[in-house]
Amino acid sequence: MPTARFQIGDTVMGRWPGSNLYYEVKVLSYDNKTRLYTVIYKDGTELELKESDITSLTVFKQGVTRSRSRSRSRSPGRPRRSRSRSPARTPRRSSSRTTDVHKEKLKEALEVRLTPVEKTETESENQAGGRYNLRRRKDQGDGKTVELEQKTETETLLRTKPPTASAIKTTDLEFGGRVGVFFLMFLLPVAVLALLILCGQKDASLQSFPLELPALESLWDCQVFGIVLLWLLFQAVLSLLPVGKLVEGMPLKNGKTLKYRINGFYALLLTAVAVGVAMYQEVDLSYIHAHFLQFYTSALLIVTLLSIYLFIRSRWASEDELAPGGNSGYIIYDFFMGRELNPRIKNLDIKFFCEMRPGLMGWVLINFVMLQAEMKHQNLENPSPAMLLVNIFQLLWVVDGFWHEEKLLTMMDIVYDGFGFMLTFGDLAFVPFTFTCQAYYLVSHPNELSAFWIITLIIMNGVGYYIFRKANSQKFAFRKNPSDPAVSHLKTIPTATGESLIVSGLWGWVRHPNYLGDIIMGLAWSLPCGFNHLIPYFYLIYLITLLVHRNARDEHQCRKKYGSAWDEYCKAVPFRIFPGIY
Numbered sequence: 001m002p003t004a005r006f007q008i009g010d011t012v013m014g015r016w017p018g019s020n021l022y023y024e025v026k027v028l029s030y031d032n033k034t035r036l037y038t039v040i041y042k043d044g045t046e047l048e049l050k051e052s053d054i055t056s057l058t059v060f061k062q063g064v065t066r067s068r069s070r071s072r073s074r075s076p077g078r079p080r081r082s083r084s085r086s087p088a089r090t091p092r093r094s095s096s097r098t099t100d101v102h103k104e105k106l107k108e109a110l111e112v113r114l115t116p117v118e119k120t121e122t123e124s125e126n127q128a129g130g131r132y133n134l135r136r137r138k139d140q141g142d143g144k145t146v147e148l149e150q151k152t153e154t155e156t157l158l159r160t161k162p163p164t165a166s167a168i169k170t171t172d173l174e175f176g177g178r179v180g181v182f183f184l185m186f187l188l189p190v191a192v193l194a195l196l197i198l199c200g201q202k203d204a205s206l207q208s209f210p211l212e213l214p215a216l217e218s219l220w221d222c223q224v225f226g227i228v229l230l231w232l233l234f235q236a237v238l239s240l241l242p243v244g245k246l247v248e249g250m251p252l253k254n255g256k257t258l259k260y261r262i263n264g265f266y267a268l269l270l271t272a273v274a275v276g277v278a279m280y281q282e283v284d285l286s287y288i289h290a291h292f293l294q295f296y297t298s299a300l301l302i303v304t305l306l307s308i309y310l311f312i313r314s315r316w317a318s319e320d321e322l323a324p325g326g327n328s329g330y331i332i333y334d335f336f337m338g339r340e341l342n343p344r345i346k347n348l349d350i351k352f353f354c355e356m357r358p359g360l361m362g363w364v365l366i367n368f369v370m371l372q373a374e375m376k377h378q379n380l381e382n383p384s385p386a387m388l389l390v391n392i393f394q395l396l397w398v399v400d401g402f403w404h405e406e407k408l409l410t411m412m413d414i415v416y417d418g419f420g421f422m423l424t425f426g427d428l429a430f431v432p433f434t435f436t437c438q439a440y441y442l443v444s445h446p447n448e449l450s451a452f453w454i455i456t457l458i459i460m461n462g463v464g465y466y467i468f469r470k471a472n473s474q475k476f477a478f479r480k481n482p483s484d485p486a487v488s489h490l491k492t493i494p495t496a497t498g499e500s501l502i503v504s505g506l507w508g509w510v511r512h513p514n515y516l517g518d519i520i521m522g523l524a525w526s527l528p529c530g531f532n533h534l535i536p537y538f539y540l541i542y543l544i545t546l547l548v549h550r551n552a553r554d555e556h557q558c559r560k561k562y563g564s565a566w567d568e569y570c571k572a573v574p575f576r577i578f579p580g581i582y
Ligand SMILES: NC(=O)C1=CN([C@@H]2O[C@H](COP(=O)(O)OP(=O)(O)OC[C@H]3O[C@@H](n4cnc5c(N)ncnc54)[C@H](OP(=O)(O)O)[C@@H]3O)[C@@H](O)[C@H]2O)C=CC1
Pocket: 100, 101, 102, 103, 104, 411, 412, 468, 472, 475, 478, 479, 499, 500, 501, 502, 503, 507, 511, 512, 514, 515, 518, 543, 546, 547, 550, 554, 557, 558
């Protein structure tokens, strides 16, 4: 019969789930069966904690004294900064320490488990799925923003030893599990090859299947392979240049943070200069158009080799360096999803680098190549308006991405997903070769645009961009500092974690306005190609599929994280991405 170490009414220090922070809590009860303590924090949040997440006040104070003197001796005078927040603390972040966004994903990654408690009647009515035993204070349920009181001295951070992380077995398999990813691994590269063949041939209609397949040996060229390798090397060197700020990423499972060099915008400018110099030297860029399929197969080979390397090296990764989603124990599945979270070679973070640099820069460069190829093939003095629009619209999106590069550090792709075949393929092959599909199509499929269409498309892209940027920036600014005058007027729903959900403005219109903006832009990028074929709409179809799936994944996480507050939000804002569509 297990006995409780702490008694009802004891004041102890309880770990806040997903962090190394300890707060003063009172023990309310102990469940002999589950061996869990129900504790109450000063702000009224009730949680069930394991005994290992509770420390007596005396032990805690000794720990603090020891850890303080340790840290002082290591870095004298350096202020101690908290990496996570209490349920009752107003979010406060520095731009380089956006540590709270996506805490949920980390929460999952950490060992702390919140266990379900019985629902009250009203909660049961509201609750669609299971929930955690994170009870909101009664006075928070009225939908108004409640500024929760700050914790003071007990909030002291106990920078204990990193939690001893044991590898989390991935049990929830995505994409149809082992069989699904096995087929995807072959299907995706073949589908992209088919798309490129179709895009390049005169009759780009889907009915022209089976395609006139090119001879296998014509898909390979050593020189092209060398150029792709040089491109990757050039981008890697640019990414390591000591320009731009160094920022810390989200805290890892072991409590540490990694540093990232944010210099994508400079790298883009330097790449533009390098392309300018190459053109001045009369380097024939149309070579890329003429060997487009070979460039793709070279990229595919690099993707395969890189994925194998990543998988092999993950064998030596410590348990707390593994991604929660790529550790099922099934070789094929883990190879596809990626085992290691942040594979690095010295200062080069391979995932962060691949996610944007070679692919997005390559996209802009290929678009520009296609613009020149169009003039050459169609004997034009100037590029067509359709080609110009596609180039300018997409360039704007890429420039925006690099301008806000730092925000990538808080996204699920970096914080949560492993780096395996899926992302390697997505970043190095899918992005540069399918996102350029409209420009590639226009080279051999001219499409006249009337002034009316040109203006309509500019407005459409502008509206899409406005929604995309405003929604993303609003959310980012709000998460950084909800009292920021730019966002303080927004209505919010409080949640038990201390973070609130915006419920007015764009975020009160649909639950993912940033996705909507992206999709409107995707439409404006495809329409310049006209209505003769479906192929130029590939990006739009991909984007809608990806964002609908991403939306489902994100909402699942948010429901787990915010519980009934998320349901309240869903009630207040019933539409997911598209206004009028639930
Ligand atoms: N073109 C492409 O190929 C792709 C483009 N994108 C774009 O990237 C951008 C970022 O997308 P993504 O990373 O998926 O995630 P989101 O920007 O949609 O972030 C989702 C997170 O935002 C927070 N959140 C949700 N609702 C609210 C609310 N009402 N108030 C405050 N916070 C809220 C939650 O995190 P928390 O509460 O924990 O802070 C949630 O987990 C999008 O614009 C998307 O279109 C993404 C993928 C591919």
